[in-house]
Amino acid sequence: MKALVYDGVETLTFRDVPDAVPDPEQELVRVVASGICGSDMHAYLGHDDRRPAPLILGHEAAGVIVGGDRDGTRVTINPLVGCGICAACTSGRDNLCADRKIISMPPREGAFAEFVAMRPANLVDVPDDVSLDKAALAEPLAVSWHAVRLGLVALDPAASRSALVLGGGAIGLAAALALKAQGLSSVTVAEPNEVRRSFLEKRCDIPCVPAGTGSYGLVVDAVGYAATRASASSLTEPGGVIVHIGLGEDTGGLNIRRMTLQEITFIGTYTYTPQDFRDTCSAIFDGRLGPLDWAEERPLSDGARAFADLRSGAVAAPKIILHP
Template sequence: MKAVVYQGVETLVYEDVPDATPAFGEHLIRIEAVGVCGSDMHAFLGHDARRPAPLILGHEAAGTIVGGPRDGTRVTINPLVTCGVCPACKAGRENLCPDRQIISMPPRDGAFAQFVAMPETNLVEVPDHVSFEQAALAEPLAVSWHAVRLGLEALHPAMDRQALVIGGGAIGVAAALALKAADVQDVVIVEPNAARRTYLQRFDAFHAVEATTDSFALVIDAVGYSATRAAASQLVAPGGVIAHVGLGEDTGGLDVRRMTLQEITFIGTYTYTAEDFRNTAQAIFDGRLGPLDWIEQRALSDAPDAFRDLRTGAVAAPKIILAPWD
């Protein structure tokens, strides 16, 4: 099969690799659409020791089951594979499973390929009216759905339900749409890239701005750099909540003194639970997250150029979706 393999820092190669082979309890999935994630970019730049070369990246995918009793079933993929028996899994907090694996991280190759093997429990059937490109957005949308759920659960009921999202990439846009689906009417996205900000200003669900000095009850950092954490610390209202999703930079930025004196809650959020993923998929199917047309489509063979364009900020759309069969 064809795949895009990360071969070293800033080196992606489109090449032939051994066919994916499903283990017991797994299905072979023909990938029809796969998104480029920020974590893929971190690996591409050599910033993620968890993703050593050579490795097939990609974990935001949808496709069709090949073979077996469910042959031809359209599915979206929850890429987080967990044990199912530890205390975290039994509590419905599978994202905290100590033995969790995710495709695009050893020992599991990712979905920048024509096929991938996945357990039955990681597949959600996709209705015919939903495109594979929309279905592939279930994973990044679930990341933000989870963050929004935790943030709103932590928010004091006396506080106004208004939110700031830092970063207008896919996770930030997904967070804004999840907030809107949760009936948060006042949502602002801060996005410094002028081309992307202009692209986002066509959305009715939120306001895209270059910067703000207003304070917000809930701030979602969808970038995760020192500078964005500093902004979150400054812009969150007293008694408010910061939900931290991004993994751009490990340290720095938080104003711990202000957070302590103003009783600001900080929540680190990682991926999603299995229920969050299913609920996100259903929200896609029901149309509660909008038309999900904020993507740019390219062939999988064009992945090296796509990564270079993303790095230079030349892509206005929040998400690039790759097609393995084009």
């Protein structure tokens, strides 16, 4: 099969690789759409030791089952696989499983390929009236759906129902959409890139500002740098919540004294639970997350150029979907 292979820092090669072969407990999925994630970009830049070259990246995918009783079924893929037996998994929190694995991280190859093998429990059927490009957005949307759900549960009743999202990339946009879908009407995105701000306002109807000002009941850091954490801890109201999704830098930025004195809750969030993934799919299918027409589409064979364009900041759209 053909695949886009990460062969070294800023080096991607579209070439033949061994066919994906499912084990007896897996389905073979022909990939129709696969999105480029920020973690793929981290690997591409050589910033992720968990993804050594050579490796097929990609974990945001949808496609069609090939063979077996469900041949031809359209599905979207939950790429996160827990052990199934630990306390985290048995309580429905597979995302905290110590032995969790995700496709695009050894020993699992990713979805920038013609085929990928997945267990049936990680596949969600897609209605015929929903495009597989939209269905491929389920993974990044689920990341933010999970984060927003946790943040709203922790929000003090006295805090305002206003939210600021730091970062207008795919996860930031997904957070803004999830906030609206889960009941908040006052949502603003802080994004320094003027081209991206214009895209989000015109294409996605999301209010944007160059940088956050004022105060908010809930602040979502979809970037994760010291500078954005500093903004989050200064812009959150007393009794408010900071939801931290971004993985830009490990340390720095938080004003712990202010957060302590103002009883500001900080929540770190990682991926999603299986139920969050299913709930996100339902919200995609019934339209609660909007038209989801803001991704740019390119052939997988042009994947190296797509990564280079993202690296240079030449892409206005918050997501690129690759088609094998």
